[in-house]
Amino acid sequence: MTAGPGGKAVITGIGVVAPGALGREAFWELLAAGRTATRAITCFDATGFRSRIAAEADFDPIAAGLTHRQARRMDRAAQFAVVSAREAVADSGLDLPATDPGRVAVALGSAVGCTTGLEREYQVLSDGGRDWLVDHSYGVPHLYGYMVPSSLAAEVARDAGAEGPVTLVSTGCTSGLDAVGHGAQLIEEGSADIVLAGATDAPLSPITSACFDAIRATSAHNDDPGHASRPFDAERDGFVLGEGAAVLVLERAGAARARGARIYAELAGFAGRSNAFHMTGLKADGREMAEAITQALRRARLDATAVDYVNAHGSGTRQNDRHETAAFKRSLGAHAYAVPVSSIKSMIGHSLGAIGSLELAACALALREQVVPPTANLRHRDAECDLDYVPLTAREHRMDTVLSVGSGFGGFQSAAVLTRAGT
Incomplete structure (x- = not known):
């Protein structure tokens, strides 16, 4: 990634949905205080799992500004992404409706897509796993969207009115970094003037937990969830699964400075x-x-x-x-x-x-x-x-x-x- 016709990309807006912290400033406050947001799993019955702890986001889509229809249509990961993107745009001070929509892009990352929605619908269609042949008529009208990870990026683009390049990057646990890197490239090559770049995942479900249990990648410190995530510690025994999203507004450095935007950082490389x-x-x-x-x-x-x-x-x-x-x-x-x-x-x-x-x-x-x-x-x-x-x-x-x-x-x-x- 080298500076091209668009110049280097800078971050002018940040939006966050995270465990223990909804919103950018609450997120920073949690980190600066060294508080942990890991706890016993509450979003499903984890009895019988090796790892029964997670970092859950206390997220209410209606309280976060989504309509009841949006909350019904969107998978939890999509909800996180849209709410984060809205906060990032507001933070940037941009007036997107007054911007050429063809110059606004979305680069979103996700490792496991609409896992929450897919698992919920499988449970319904199969009657709790009892039926091998499922009756599709019991599925929600939006089931196809859950099966296509790009629907996450499309939801952000639709909500923001972005008509430029829209991309879903799925490279496992580097998806969030790679999506922002791709967004910066769109700025630098001149393909977009503004990019909503970030990632979202809501993997807290029985199927995801079972997969990581099987390879013993997650922590079994179930008796002390607040201290279970111990990177670099001699007594660590794996990671604690979490959920959340962050979206960054990327702009050309020159354009951001010209409009007097507050710049958090430049994505230099x-x-x-x-x-x-x-x-x-x-x-x-x-x-x-x-x-x-x-x-x-x-x-x-x-x-x-x-x-x-x-x-x-x-x-x-x-x-x-x-x-x-x-x-x-x-x-x-x-x-x-x-x-x-x-x-x-x-x-x-x-x-x-x-x-x-x-x-x-x-x-x-x-x-x-x-x-x-x-x-x-x-x-x-x-x-x-x-x-x-x-x-x-x-x-x-x-x-x-x-x-x-x-x-x-x-x-x-x-x-x-x-x-x-x-x-």
Whole structure:
């Protein structure tokens, strides 16, 4: 990603739906306070599951501004996305109705699409799984939309009146990073003037939980859900599933400055790699993530020593945390030991495809506040994870450049570099 006819993309609006925090400012308040939003699952009966904890969003679609018809039509993930996009647009100060709709684009990521709606409708059509041959007449009229993940991006575009390129990116747990990277590319190549970029996922359902139970990827600290998500901690035993969405308004830097917009950050560089190795396995040396980091910094025209904070993928699995630590050392060299690193999954869980956009929102707000959010629950450091992971408490820290990384099933590795406006 290099600057083209449209110039670099900047973030001028942020919208968030997250566990424990609805809205951008509540989200930042939770992170800065180091509060955890993980708890026992309430959205379905988790009795009998290995992992019975999650980070749930206390979200009421009607209270959040959707109509009853919209709430009935949209899957929960779509609801998150539309509400987040509305907040982001309002935050940006843009008057979208007065904007050429053909120059407004949407780039949305999701790992598991409309899982909640699909599972609910299967339960109805199959009479709780009793019938192998289902009667389609019992399904809601919008069932086809649940089966097509692109419906999520289409809902955001319809609500915003966006008639430019509309894309759904699904690259597992890097979807949120990759969608924002794609949105920035649309700006830089001149294909759009404004992009609503981000991701959404609402995976808290029996089928998703069963899948992660089967590979023992999620935490079984059911007796202490508030401390179950423990990235980089020696006593961690997997991630805590979460849900949520974040949407960022991206604009051309010159246009944003010309209209006097408040700029959170510039998306200075983005890169992605694949390990072409294993669906869930990671190579111990972290080479592919390191290459993504190095390429993102190169595209930002920055040296590794320019990085002031790293927002880690930090899922809380032993394999990921050690792989990621190796990648930081490989890409940043000796500077890896000097730069603060943290994982917000310790507080809001792992919302699969959505988490990358939530982490970018956190990075933009960290640049605004000049505060590094902590890694909550990090009390017993793993000897193989020997970097500065900012345990327990947020830290005031001078930042001009932040790095956010993601790692996803399928071997996906992504890195994005944000710089403070004017740097």
